[in-house]
Amino acid sequence: MKRDDAAPFAPPFAMTGGHVRRDGREVLAGVDLRVDAGDVVAILGPNGAGKSTLVKALLGLVPLAAGRTEIYGDPPARFRDWKRIGYVPQRLPMGGGVPATVREVVASGRVARRSRWRPASAADRAAVDDALAAVGLSGRARDTAHLLSGGQQQRVLIARALAGEPDAFVLDEPTAGVDAGSQEALAATLGTLTGAGRTVVLVAHELGPMAPLVTRTVELAHGRVVRDTAPLGRPA
Numbered sequence: 508m509k510r511d512d513a514a515p516f517a518p519p520f521a522m523t524g525g526h527v528r529r530d531g532r533e534v535l536a537g538v539d540l541r542v543d544a545g546d547v548v549a550i551l552g553p554n555g556a557g558k559s560t561l562v563k564a565l566l567g568l569v570p571l572a573a574g575r576t577e578i579y580g581d582p583p584a585r586f587r588d589w590k591r592i593g594y595v596p597q598r599l600p601m602g603g604g605v606p607a608t609v610r611e612v613v614a615s616g617r618v619a620r621r622s623r624w625r626p627a628s629a630a631d632r633a634a635v636d637d638a639l640a641a642v643g644l645s646g647r648a649r650d651t652a653h654l655l656s657g658g659q660q661q662r663v664l665i666a667r668a669l670a671g672e673p674d675a676f677v678l679d680e681p682t683a684g685v686d687a688g689s690q691e692a693l694a695a696t697l698g699t700l701t702g703a704g705r706t707v708v709l710v711a712h713e714l715g716p717m718a719p720l721v722t723r724t725v726e727l728a729h730g731r732v733v734r735d736t737a738p739l740g741r742p743a
């Protein structure tokens with residue numbers, strides 16, 4: 508059997524009894540969370556509740572002290588199909604001291620899709636163009652990404668995830684510090700993706716214009732899920 512066929516119906520994310528400790532403190536304290544394909548899940552909760560830690564743990568970016576988590580049926584360390592995942596972190600990471608252009612950062616979202624050592628194909632370039640257009644940054648492609656405003660950098664990160672054409676998006680506070688117009692634009696982009704059946708996990712303080720897209724809210728407090736709700740008529 509081919510490796511890819513091992514768990515064809517495995518959900519995008521499934522955590523069971525997830526614990527994370529940092530500086531001797533329990534930051535996630537036994538989280539069970541299954542995200543099914545097509546879910547649009549908002550992770551809510553006060554500052555320090557563990558929202559960012561939860562999404563990083565779902566992606567294997569922080570290790571679990573106990574419990575287990577799987578991405579499409581594999582533990583993060585064994586998961587290989589990263590082109591299926593688009594992660595939008597809170598901030599643009601400073602890379603290697605080289606000032607990357609907006610286009611270069613967005614194009615890096617294609618890496619998991621490209622064959623190694625191959626130059627960018629026409630499809631790669633078109634995906635980058637489309638992603639830049641979707642976030643309204645086509646005219647800024649040659650600018651240095653780190654010199655843009657916080658809200659524009661956030662849009663660069665969203666475009667990077669879009670360029671990879673993933674099945675599941677994980678967005679960590681994509682609207683923090685973003686003006687109302689950009690929030691509306693992001694909601695419209697997410698609406699297109701969710702309409703096409705993509706899975707979205709979204710960390711947010713306030714949902715704002717994204718609220719109508721959300722199919723489920725998971726509320727965290729002190730590293731625990733304290734509420735997990737779906738709108739009326741939908742099972743949680």
Ligand SMILES: Nc1ncnc2c1ncn2[C@@H]1O[C@H](COP(=O)(O)OP(=O)(O)OP(=O)(O)O)[C@@H](O)[C@H]1O
Nearest residue numbers: 529530534552553554555556557558559560561710
């Ligand atoms: N690298 C780290 N080292 C030590 N403690 C950390 C680290 N990252 C997070 N923490 C702690 O873990 C707790 C949860 O942090 P986390 O960022 O996951 O919360 P959050 O709900 O996303 O908060 P916010 O809304 O402020 O982003 C906080 O008390 C935080 O101080």
